[in-house]
Amino acid sequence: MTLSVALMGTDLIGQARTGTGKTLAFGIPVIQRSVAPGDADYAELPAGKPQALIVAPTRELALQVSGDLELAGSDRGMRVLTIYGGVGYEPQIEALERGVDIVVGTPGRLLDLANRKVLDLSHVHALVLDEADEMLDLGFLPDVEKLLAKTPETRQTMLFSATMPAAIVSLARIHMRHPMNIRAESSYENATVPATAQFIYLAHDLDKPEIIGRILQAEDVGKVVIFTRTKRQAQRVADDLEERGFKASPLHGDMAQVAREKALTRFREDKIQVLVATDVAARGIDVAGVSHVINYTCPEDDKTYVHRIGRTGRAGASGIAITLVDWADVHRWKMINKALDLPFNEPLETYSTSEHLFHDQGIPAGTKGRIAPPRPPEKKDREPRESGQRSSQPRNRNRSRQRTRNGQPVDGAAASSTEAGSSDGQRSEGSGNRRRRRRRSGGSGGAKPSGGSES
Numbered sequence: 001m002t003l004s005v006a007l008m009g010t011d012l013i014g015q016a017r018t019g020t021g022k023t024l025a026f027g028i029p030v031i032q033r034s035v036a037p038g039d040a041d042y043a044e045l046p047a048g049k050p051q052a053l054i055v056a057p058t059r060e061l062a063l064q065v066s067g068d069l070e071l072a073g074s075d076r077g078m079r080v081l082t083i084y085g086g087v088g089y090e091p092q093i094e095a096l097e098r099g100v101d102i103v104v105g106t107p108g109r110l111l112d113l114a115n116r117k118v119l120d121l122s123h124v125h126a127l128v129l130d131e132a133d134e135m136l137d138l139g140f141l142p143d144v145e146k147l148l149a150k151t152p153e154t155r156q157t158m159l160f161s162a163t164m165p166a167a168i169v170s171l172a173r174i175h176m177r178h179p180m181n182i183r184a185e186s187s188y189e190n191a192t193v194p195a196t197a198q199f200i201y202l203a204h205d206l207d208k209p210e211i212i213g214r215i216l217q218a219e220d221v222g223k224v225v226i227f228t229r230t231k232r233q234a235q236r237v238a239d240d241l242e243e244r245g246f247k248a249s250p251l252h253g254d255m256a257q258v259a260r261e262k263a264l265t266r267f268r269e270d271k272i273q274v275l276v277a278t279d280v281a282a283r284g285i286d287v288a289g290v291s292h293v294i295n296y297t298c299p300e301d302d303k304t305y306v307h308r309i310g311r312t313g314r315a316g317a318s319g320i321a322i323t324l325v326d327w328a329d330v331h332r333w334k335m336i337n338k339a340l341d342l343p344f345n346e347p348l349e350t351y352s353t354s355e356h357l358f359h360d361q362g363i364p365a366g367t368k369g370r371i372a373p374p375r376p377p378e379k380k381d382r383e384p385r386e387s388g389q390r391s392s393q394p395r396n397r398n399r400s401r402q403r404t405r406n407g408q409p410v411d412g413a414a415a416s417s418t419e420a421g422s423s424d425g426q427r428s429e430g431s432g433n434r435r436r437r438r439r440r441s442g443g444s445g446g447a448k449p450s451g452g453s454e455s
Contacts, residue, residue, distance in 0.1 A: 002182050006158060007032060011179040013172055014160040022160045023068045023286075026128045030054070031069065033126060033156075034101055036076040045123070048099020050081075052126040053151065055107055055144060057134040059084040059257065060264065064286045065130060066104040078102055083119075085109045086257030093118050107135065107143035114150055121150045132161045132168045133303070141167065148175050162310070163303050196313035196321050198342070199360055200333065201350035203324040209240050210352035212294060213369025215322065216246055216274065219362035222291035223267065226276045227308045229297045237296060238276040245372025248274035279304060286314065294322045298329035302339040320361075323347075 002014050006029035016022055034051045035042050045051070054069075056062040066082040073080065081095050083105030092109075096118055103110070103119070113119035127148070129135070135144055148157075157176045161168065172179055203211055216224060228234040231252035241248035249263040249272045267275045268287050276296075290312045299305040305323075312319025325333045325347045337345050350357050352369060402409055 002026070002158075003028060005180050005182065006156075009033065009156045011157045011176045012159075013164070013176070013179050013181045014158065015164055015181070015183045016160075016162065022130070023065055024072065026054070026130070026158045026160060027065070027069050027072055029158075030102065030126050030128065031073045031076065031078055034078065036073075036078055036101070038077055046120075048097075049120050049123040050100055050103045051124065052102045052128070053110075053121060053124045053147070054102065054104040054128040054130060055110065055135070055147065056104065056130045057106065057138055057140060058280055059086060059106060059260070060280075061131060062104050062106055063261070063264075069102060069104065073102070080104065083109050083113065084257075086260075089113075107140040107147060111143045111146055114147065121147070122152065124151045124155055126156045126158070127151055129157075129159045129161075132159050132171070133163045133165055134161075134307075136165060136167050137303075141171065145171070145175075162306060195318045196309055197319070198309065198344070199320070199322045200337075200344040200347045201322065201324055201357070202327065202330070202347040203350050205326055207352050208296060208324050209237070209244070210369035211324065211350070211357065212237075212241070212296075213244050213246070213371075214352055214357070214363050214367050215292065215294065215361050216241075217363060217367050217371070219364075220291065222273075222289045223270070223287060224274045224292040224294065225290055225311050226274060226294045226296055227299075228276060228278055229300075231278055233296065234276045234278050238274075241274055241276070243372075243375065244370035246274055247272040248276060251275055251277040251280075253278065253280050279308070287311075288314075288317075290314070290319065292320045292322065294324070296324060298323065298325045298333050299336065300332075302336045305336050305340070322361075 002012060002025045005012050006026060014022060014025060030052045035045055054065055056065055062082055062084050066080050069078070070080045079099065079101045081092070081100040081103050083092050083103060085106060085108055092113065096113070110119065114121060129144065132144075135141060157179070159168070159172055159176070159179070201211075212226065215221070226237060228237060231254050234250045234252045235254075238248045238250035249266065251260055251263050255263070263272070263275065264287075266272045270289075293309050293312045295305070295308060299308055309319075309321035312321060323333070330347065333347060334345055336342075348356065357363065358365065358367075
């Protein structure tokens with residue numbers, strides 16, 4: 001729907017549910033309207049300056065968009081560069097100096113390089129804001145406005161998002177010229193993909209790992225993405241699944257960028273089956289074969305729910321979305337259910353042994369939540385002794401002590417006589433080095449004799 005409008009160079013606002021191919025909707029026009037290095041008029045352009053800029057909210061989404069554009073523009077020889085934080089500046093600066101045609105990046109690093117005069121945006125003819133509402137939620141809107149100010153006013157601006165908050169609409173009015181609004185759905189309530197089957201279960205937090213372990217053994221299970229609310233929870237769930245014998249890996253903000261990219265690569269290459277991620281990856285996971293999305297906890301709002309379950313059922317494929325709701329989050333889920341007009345107002349109470357769980361998910365009867373035996377407890381170095389039983393190993397009682405006085409050793413007899421004299425109230429004179437203490441009456445802090453008068 002957007003190709004004919006975008007190819008004419010008109011500003012547009014594209015709104016469609018996630019997973020419907022928005023990347024190629026702006027990627028193909030950007031590539032077609034850019035001048036390739038092999039074209040005759042390429043020499044007339046400023047050498048190596050970017051012709052198009054695509055801004056994405058997360059690193060994972062930037063890498064995904066960049067990969068799609070490289071594939072689509074390979075025949076024309078378009079040079080695509082991905083710019084994001086968490087990695088060194090040097091490779092990105094060197095690539096910009098060699099020359100690029102299309103830049104895809106996150107707002108923070110893009111603005112940083114632009115302020116350093118390394119990234120020149122003065123010749124950009126097309127600017128794309130992908131997942132603009134997510135950039136608003138992450139607080140990138142001021143950086144986006146600064147990037148827009150560094151591009152020519154005659155550029156073509158395309159804004160794509162699954163939702164359209166008021167702040168994004170205001171941004172479009174200020175920075176876009178008579179944009180055409182193209183909406184793939186009649187209303188936001190239909191923003192979920194129809195091919196995605198949704199299941200809402202009321203589950204106890206301690207029983208969730210067992211439930212997930214049994215779902216992972218259901219029929220027709222492919223790649224699975226599990227979303228958690230916190231980074232610590234994502235790490236804990238991934239570790240628990242690995243202990244149960246499943247190939248799982250976490251993906252959260254505390255991981256280094258290299259580790260995050262490695263986890264996504266292994267997930268794409270089927271080296272791991274389960275990816276346990278926080279919402280930082282909800283917009284950037286575009287992996288074929290994701291059959292299940294599991295919300296370990298209830299999402300914060302309806303937008304988060306839409307973007308999470310949009311990781312499955314992409315490009316016309318079918319998928320399954322499972323949401324595990326705690327008793328404390330029932331009210332939050334009812335708000336999401338009402339906002340999206342879903343028929344799950346009362347989540348069904350579910351346990352790992354519930355018959356309807358096995359029936360809904362196609363889990364074979366008798367399936368347990370693990371495929372590997374539990375690890376034996378680690379042996380302690382010292383065995384606990386029974387009460388009343390002495391250790392067979394003798395204790396080391398070889399202790400040497402020596403009494404000294406003023407740095408000089410004292411023999412046992414002198415020490416004994418000194419201690420005996422002290423107990424009888426007598427003061428040992430020793431070698432004359434000690435001076436007898438006298439109690440002073442009166443004075444600061446001194447003790448006064450009872451009944452006496454101050455002299």
